Amino acid sequence: MSTATQDxxxxxxxxxxxxxxxxxxxxxxxxxxxxxxxxxxxxPRFFEAMVRGRHYSEVARIxxxxxxxxxxxxxxxxxxxxxxxxxxxxxxxxxxxxxxxxHAENFDSHVxxxxxxxxxxxxxxxxxxxxxxxxxxxxxxxxxxxxLGHEWGSLIGGRTTHPTRPVPGGFAxxxxxxxxxxxxxxxxxxxxxLEATLKTALALAPKFPAFDRPTEYxxxxxxxxxxxxxxxxxxxxxxxxxxxxxxADYKKVxxxxxTKLSTAKYCKNKLDSxxxxxxxxxxxxxxxxxxxAKKVAQALGxxxxxxxxxxNTAAQVVEIVHSYHDSLRLVNELLKAGIKDEKPAQPTxxxxxxxxxxxxxxxLFHEYSYDQDGMCTAGNCIIPTNxxxxxxxxxxxxxxxxxxxxxxSESEITLALEMLVRAYDPCISCSTHFLDVTFI
Amino acid sequence: xxRPKAAFFDFTCCxxxxxxxxxxxxxxxxxLIKHVDxxxxxxxxxxxxxEPIDIAFIEGSFSREADRKRLEDIRKRAKIVIAxxxxxxxxxxxxxxxxxxxxxxxxxxxxxxxPHLDSQKALPIxxxxxxxxxxxxxxxxxxxxLQIVSHLLHGKEPVIPTYPVCVECKRRETVCRYQEGDHxxxxxxxxxxxxxxxxxxxxxxxxxxxxxxxxxxxxxxALCSAGFSKSRAQEKSRMFAANQRRDAK
Numbered sequence: 001m002s003t004a005t006q007d008x009x010x011x012x013x014x015x016x017x018x019x020x021x022x023x024x025x026x027x028x029x030x031x032x033x034x035x036x037x038x039x040x041x042x043x044p045r046f047f048e049a050m051v052r053g054r055h056y057s058e059v060a061r062i063x064x065x066x067x068x069x070x071x072x073x074x075x076x077x078x079x080x081x082x083x084x085x086x087x088x089x090x091x092x093x094x095x096x097x098x099x100x101x102x103h104a105e106n107f108d109s110h111v112x113x114x115x116x117x118x119x120x121x122x123x124x125x126x127x128x129x130x131x132x133x134x135x136x137x138x139x140x141x142x143x144x145x146x147x148l149g150h151e152w153g154s155l156i157g158g159r160t161t162h163p164t165r166p167v168p169g170g171f172a173x174x175x176x177x178x179x180x181x182x183x184x185x186x187x188x189x190x191x192x193x194l195e196a197t198l199k200t201a202l203a204l205a206p207k208f209p210a211f212d213r214p215t216e217y218x219x220x221x222x223x224x225x226x227x228x229x230x231x232x233x234x235x236x237x238x239x240x241x242x243x244x245x246x247x248a249d250y251k252k253v254x255x256x257x258x259t260k261l262s263t264a265k266y267c268k269n270k271l272d273s274x275x276x277x278x279x280x281x282x283x284x285x286x287x288x289x290x291x292x293a294k295k296v297a298q299a300l301g302x303x304x305x306x307x308x309x310x311x312n313t314a315a316q317v318v319e320i321v322h323s324y325h326d327s328l329r330l331v332n333e334l335l336k337a338g339i340k341d342e343k344p345a346q347p348t349x350x351x352x353x354x355x356x357x358x359x360x361x362x363x364l365f366h367e368y369s370y371d372q373d374g375m376c377t378a379g380n381c382i383i384p385t386n387x388x389x390x391x392x393x394x395x396x397x398x399x400x401x402x403x404x405x406x407x408x409s410e411s412e413i414t415l416a417l418e419m420l421v422r423a424y425d426p427c428i429s430c431s432t433h434f435l436d437v438t439f440i
Numbered sequence: 441x442x443r444p445k446a447a448f449f450d451f452t453c454c455x456x457x458x459x460x461x462x463x464x465x466x467x468x469x470x471x472l473i474k475h476v477d478x479x480x481x482x483x484x485x486x487x488x489x490x491e492p493i494d495i496a497f498i499e500g501s502f503s504r505e506a507d508r509k510r511l512e513d514i515r516k517r518a519k520i521v522i523a524x525x526x527x528x529x530x531x532x533x534x535x536x537x538x539x540x541x542x543x544x545x546x547x548x549x550x551x552x553x554x555p556h557l558d559s560q561k562a563l564p565i566x567x568x569x570x571x572x573x574x575x576x577x578x579x580x581x582x583x584x585x586l587q588i589v590s591h592l593l594h595g596k597e598p599v600i601p602t603y604p605v606c607v608e609c610k611r612r613e614t615v616c617r618y619q620e621g622d623h624x625x626x627x628x629x630x631x632x633x634x635x636x637x638x639x640x641x642x643x644x645x646x647x648x649x650x651x652x653x654x655x656x657x658x659x660x661x662a663l664c665s666a667g668f669s670k671s672r673a674q675e676k677s678r679m680f681a682a683n684q685r686r687d688a689k
Contacts, residue, residue, distance in 0.1 A: 016486040019455050045452060045503075045562075050536040055672065058679060061645060065533045065578065068456020112462060116484055127485035129478060132470065140466040147465035160463070161456040161579040162647075164637050173640035373669075 006031065008410045015421060017117045017127065019069050020385075020428020024417050026400060036400045038392045038421065040262035040428055051368065051379040056082050056168055056347070059368060059376050064162045066381060067427050069112070071162045072105035072153060073359030074366070074381075076229065080355025081366040082168050084248075086374070087348035093340055094170040095230075100330045101156040101166070102229040102357065103323040108149025108160060109360035110278070110316040110323075113425045114201070115142035118313045121419050122204040138200060141193055148190055152327070155183055169344030177339055184331045187324065194324060198296055201317045205300050208314065209416060213398050214238030214307030215391055216271045217280035218253060220358050226281070226288040226322060228358045235269060236284045240305050247356040250365045254382050259390075264428070266390040267382070273390035276362025277424060278315035279306060293322035309395055310423045316360075350374060361385055361427050385426045395420055441593050444494030447480035448524070449514055451500030451507055452534055452562065457525035457575075458483050458499055460582040472586070475593055492517050495592065497524040497575075501531040501562040508568050515569040520592065523564065523571045524585075526578040526680065530649045533578060534562030535682035538689045561689060573598050576648040578680060581633055601632040604651050605644050608635035617643050623666035625677055628654035646677060650684040 008028035015022045020040075027035035047066055051059050060078035064071045076098055083090065090098075115138070116128045125131050132139050150160050155175050157163030165173050175183075221244065222231035233245040233253055245253055256265040268274060282289075282297070286304040289297065297303070297318045302311060354367040362384025369378045399420065403413045448458055458481070464472065479489045496518035502511065515521060526532030538561045565571060575585050588598040605626035609616065617624035617638055624638060629646035637644050656677070663673035677685060 014482060016482050016488075017484060019483060021450075045534060046537045049540055049542070050533070052540075053675065054679070058645070062533065062536070062679065065454050065456075068454040068459045068579065071454070071456060112459075116462065120486070126487045127481075129473070129485060129487075132473065140470065143462075143464070143466035143469050146462055150463040158636065158640055158642075159579075161459055164642050165640055167642070172642045375672075 008404075008413065010410060010414050010417070012414060012418060015418060017120070018422055018426050018428065019067070020426065022421060022426065022428050024414070024421065026413065026417070028400075028404065031404065033400060033404075036396050038389065038396055040264045040389060047381060048379045051376045054376050056086060056370055056374045056376065059379070060166070060168070061162075063366060063379070063381060066383070068161050069109055069427055070105065070359040070361065070364070072101055072157055072160060073357050073364055075157075075163050075166050076102060077355050077357045077359075077364045077366040077381075078368075079166055079168055080357065081353050081368050082355075082370075084353025084355055085351050085368050085370050086168065086353070087351075088169045088345050090170055090345055091342055093334070093337070093342060096330050096334055097156055097171060097174070098166065099229045100327055100334070101153060101163070103327045103330070104149055104153035104156065105160065106228060106358075106360050107320055107323045107327075108146065108153055109425075110320045111142065111145045111149055113360070114197075114313060114316055114320070115139075115145075117425070118419075118422055119200075119204065121415070121422065122207040141196055145190070145193055145197070148186060151186065152183060155179055167344050169346060170342055171344070174339055174341065177335060180331055180335055180339070184328070184335070187328055187331070190324070194321065197317070197320065198299070201314065202299060205314060208308070208310045209419065210308070211310060211395075211399055211402070211420075212307045213309065213395055214305060215394070216269055216274035217283040217305070218269065218274050218276050218387065219281040219284040219363055220356055221284050226285050226290075226326070228323075230357070233356065233363065234284050235274070236280070236305060237270065238305055238307060242284065247365070248354050250354055250356060250367075250382065254365070254387060256382065256386075262389055264383075264386045264389055267387040268390060273394045274387065275309065275391045276384040276387045277312050278319050278360070279309065279312040280362060281358060282306065282315040282318060289318065290322045290325040292325050293318050296321045309391075309420060312423045312425065316425070347374065359384060361425050362387060383427070385424070385428060388424050388426065392421060392424060392426075441494060441595065443475060443477050444593070445479045445491070446476045446495040446497065447478070447489065447493045447518075448483070448497045448499065449480075449510075450482065451498065451511070451528070451565065452503040453500030453525065453527040455483055455499065456579045457577075460579050460585070463582060464586075468586070472589070476589065490517070492519070494518070495520045495522060495589070497522050498528050498565050499524045500565075501527045501534040502565050502568045503531075503534060503560060503562045505560065511565060511568045520572045521569065522588065523566065523574045525580045526576055526647060526649060527562075528565045529574040529576050530564050530681070531562040531683050532647075532649070532680055536678055538562060538682055539678070539687070562683075564683065574600060576600070576630055576632060578647040584632055601630060602652060603631050605629040605631045605633070605635050605638070605646075607631055608633070609638050612639060614639045618662065618666060621666070623663050623668060623676075625659065627662065628656065628659045628677070645679055647680045650677070650681045654684070656686055
């Protein structure tokens with residue numbers, strides 16, 4: 001029987017090799033698509049209810065626990081929102097250390113995703129564990145790079161899963177000059193590992209599926225450089241047309257709405273859906289990538305505006321190289337200036353404020369209100385995976401008919417859809433904590 | 441125990457404790473998997489099993505009645521169940537909503553009654569199934585996890601600290617936060633982390649929960665002595681120890 005008239009039933013319950021719980025359900029009867037859904041059944045956790053009544057010094061500690069993979073980003077977004085609400089102004093040293101910490105998280109998380117979550121599909125393996133026997137050196141390299149990201153982030157943040165040192169106004173503890181010199185040496189020693197990573201990526205690049213559905217791409221953007229820790233919101237349309245918005249106006253961009261398919265809300269701005277993540281950053285801010293990262297993009301055959309969502313993983317490889325080189329610059333600047341023993345800056349008011357950072361999976365917003373005692377009265381967090389759910393669904397809507405027209409089998413379609421979701425590197429437990437709290 | 445079959449399962453949590461498993465570096469990780477056969481680990485593997493397993497690491501809290509059956513199925517298949525991380529051991533931060541009634545409305549507004557948003561009190565997995573050992577911490581201490589596994593491999597009982605964080609601060613000669621004019625929960629917090637936070641000048645938030653039988657009244661008195669209002673002193677330990685407090689719901 002040809003696929004054009006066949007019945008296809010895909011029911012991937014709790015998709016593997018992604019953070020959190022998602023289901024893929026496709027029902028095709030006699031070639032007609034009855035159902036084609038990306039579902040998010042993650043248990044909701046109600047973080048915005050948890051922060052009410054907590055002191056400002058505790059809020060980032062609580063919202064960090066939204067996600068174990070991007071807890072550095074949640075901590076930083078939370079601190080930025082609290083600092084905006086409390087009129088706290090951080091020093092240049094704090095700004096640079098936070099940029100360095102943000103790079104560590106993106107490097108660490110991208111290594112995890114590229115090597116452990118995405119690469120097994122391209123190598124035809126169910127996970128990284130069988131690869132220990134067949135590709136032992138690649139796995140060992142992945143573990144070494146993961147460890148590097150972990151040690152680099154831990155030096156600045158205290159630890160990488162739920163960092164302890166970043167606090168409102170700065171850092172509770174600072175790295176010493178000697179520790180920064182050791183980090184610099186470790187980074188420099190990793191050059192061959194990065195080159196090998198690029199070689200592996202180039203060998204696997206032809207295996208990325210061909211698919212094109214340009215969409216709206218939303219990312220932070222800044223005139224000062226490739227935005228990760230700080231910037232304004234920027235939209236990039238498929239024709240390359242860009243528009244900026246203030247972070248405080250984030251709700252005008254995210255426009256959340258509830259759907260029956262998901263415990264996480266959907267988002268849309270100018271088009272029916274939009275994408276956040278490495279590819280969205282690449283498409284918005286390509287010109288500001290480090291020259292070495294641009295070379296990697298060219299070698300991978302990527303240029304903006306890239307409309308193939310599968311290449312989000314390739315954009316992560318580009319960003320691994322960017323974060324590596326930009327971090328070396330930051331470490332050198334910090335070493336040149338010397339580490340000053342600064343105490344965290346203090347509040348100057350108690351009001352409402354929003355903060356945005358780029359976590360590995362895309363743009364993240366936190367917003368809080370505080371009373372005169374510094375206690376939190378309301379909170380709101382809008383997570384990148386949540387901003388991607390609608391876009392994943394629209395990709396499904398275009399991809400499944402294309403695969404059916406190509407007479408792909410049920411197992412081929414299943415793999416293509418699983419790989420598509422994995423390419424977004426979703427962080428689903430993150431994405432189920434939203435809401436529209438009414439701000440007083 | 442000869443090369444036990446181990447599996448990781450996740451419930452209501454952030455999956456950060458699973459991430460800690462990837463932070464050992466190549467030497468320790470590759471050595472570990474020589475001694476332990478990882479047969480299921482959804483966050484990192486597509487392989488699944490319905491076979492009996494020797495050690496089940498269960499991450500996350502029990503917060504939906506719908507999850508009870510999955511927990512019971514894991515218990516039936518597993519010789520040893522380890523509550524992996526604070527969410528599984530005591531419900532940790534998830535229990536911070538337990539004392540409120542309007543958490544659904546606060547987060548989802550008019551959509552709160554949609555059936556798929558159903559969620560009850562956050563409870564430890566021991567509220568649904570028998571747990572053999574707890575790996576405390578938010579996140580777990582990855583070296584303590586190695587030690588627990590090593591003890592099990594050698595047929596020994598894992599040693600889980602029952603003393604407070606203050607002991608570890610004394611041991612590493614950290615000046616007490618109260619001496620610095622700050623506050624801290626170390627007096628009633630379960631040790632095992634090595635007390636890195638007070639050493640960094642950060643008050644302990646008790647992310648490993650309370651010790652057994654904590655003196656909450658004395659803790660509140662100490663917090664008031666550090667300048668806390670009475671209500672803030674009473675609320676402070678709810679962050680990670682909500683289910684272990686005397687007013688636990």
